[in-house]
Amino acid sequence: MIKxxxxxxxxxxxxxxxxxVLKDLVEQRGLQDQFExxxxxxxxxxxWGGRGNPxxxxxxxxxxxxxxxxxxxxxxxxxxAVQVTPMDYQHYDYLLCADKANIRNTMRIVGGDExxxxxxxxxxxxxxxxxxxxPWYTGDFKATWRDVLEGCQGFLDYLxxx
Numbered sequence: 567m568i569k570x571x572x573x574x575x576x577x578x579x580x581x582x583x584x585x586x587v588l589k590d591l592v593e594q595r596g597l598q599d600q601f602e603x604x605x606x607x608x609x610x611x612x613x614w615g616g617r618g619n620p621x622x623x624x625x626x627x628x629x630x631x632x633x634x635x636x637x638x639x640x641x642x643x644x645x646x647a648v649q650v651t652p653m654d655y656q657h658y659d660y661l662l663c664a665d666k667a668n669i670r671n672t673m674r675i676v677g678g679d680e681x682x683x684x685x686x687x688x689x690x691x692x693x694x695x696x697x698x699x700x701p702w703y704t705g706d707f708k709a710t711w712r713d714v715l716e717g718c719q720g721f722l723d724y725l726x727x728x
Contacts, residue, residue, distance in 0.1 A: 568725065569602040571654055572687065573672050574664040577607030577647035578622040580698050580710060581664060584687060586634050586642050587711075588718045593639045597727060604658075606650040608671035618647030628707040652676050655683065662687040662721070665697035688713065690720035 570588065574581035585605035592601050612619040621629075621642055634640045655661065655676035661684045663669045669686065673679055688696040698713040699706060 567600060567602055568660070569658045570604075570660045570662060570721075571650065571658040572603075572605040572662050572664075573608060573650055573668050574605075574698075575607060575609050575668060575671075575700075576612040576619075576702070577605055577649075578612050578619055579625045579701050579707075580714065581605035581607070582621045582642065582645055583625055583629065583710060583714045584662070584664075584698075584718060585645075586629055586640055587714050588721070589640050590632075590634050591718055591722055593637060595727065598639055602658075605645075606648050606654065608650060608668055608675065610649050612647040613649060620647075621645050622702070624701065624705075624707050625710075628711050632711065650675055655679075655681075659683065660685065660721075662717075664700070687717035687721065690724045691716050692720075 572581040572584040582605050585603055588603050592598055629635055629642060635642050650672055661672055663672060663684065663686055669684055672684055686695065687698060699709040701707045701710045
């Protein structure tokens with residue numbers, strides 16, 4: 567089983583988009599039993615009293631616009647923000663970050679990257695080193711969707727599953 571954790575700052579926009587886009591791509595290929603896919607935050611800004619906020623409504627709308635959420639595997643209605651932990655580094659094979667600040671903060675949280683598991687999602691595209699557009703600041707969920715989709719397709723291609 568290939569275990570992937572997508573990481574962004576708050577786990578309400580970019581990383582949950584990536585989580586559910588990859589789940590959709592995997593489901594379309596009938597490969598659900600070969601993957602464990604989740605997402606997390608580097609911060610606790612979207613987690614209050616131990617309970618994380620749901621996916622940001624405009625991000626939910628973008629997922630729905632592309633037909634996600636209609637199956638049990640892509641149902642995002644119960645997704646809540648969680649913070650990445652040191653145990654996540656041991657559990658997951660790939661920790662795929664939205665931007666370089668996420669990489670830095672993930673390494674701080676998990677204690678480094680001795681096994682070379684932490685990468686940018688867009689490293690699996692023809693834009694290595696690029697960041698996924700942050701719709702929290704840009705308001706452009708369409709651009710973020712394109713970045714995430716390109717990254718997820720590139721990642722599946724890297725794994726030889728596209």
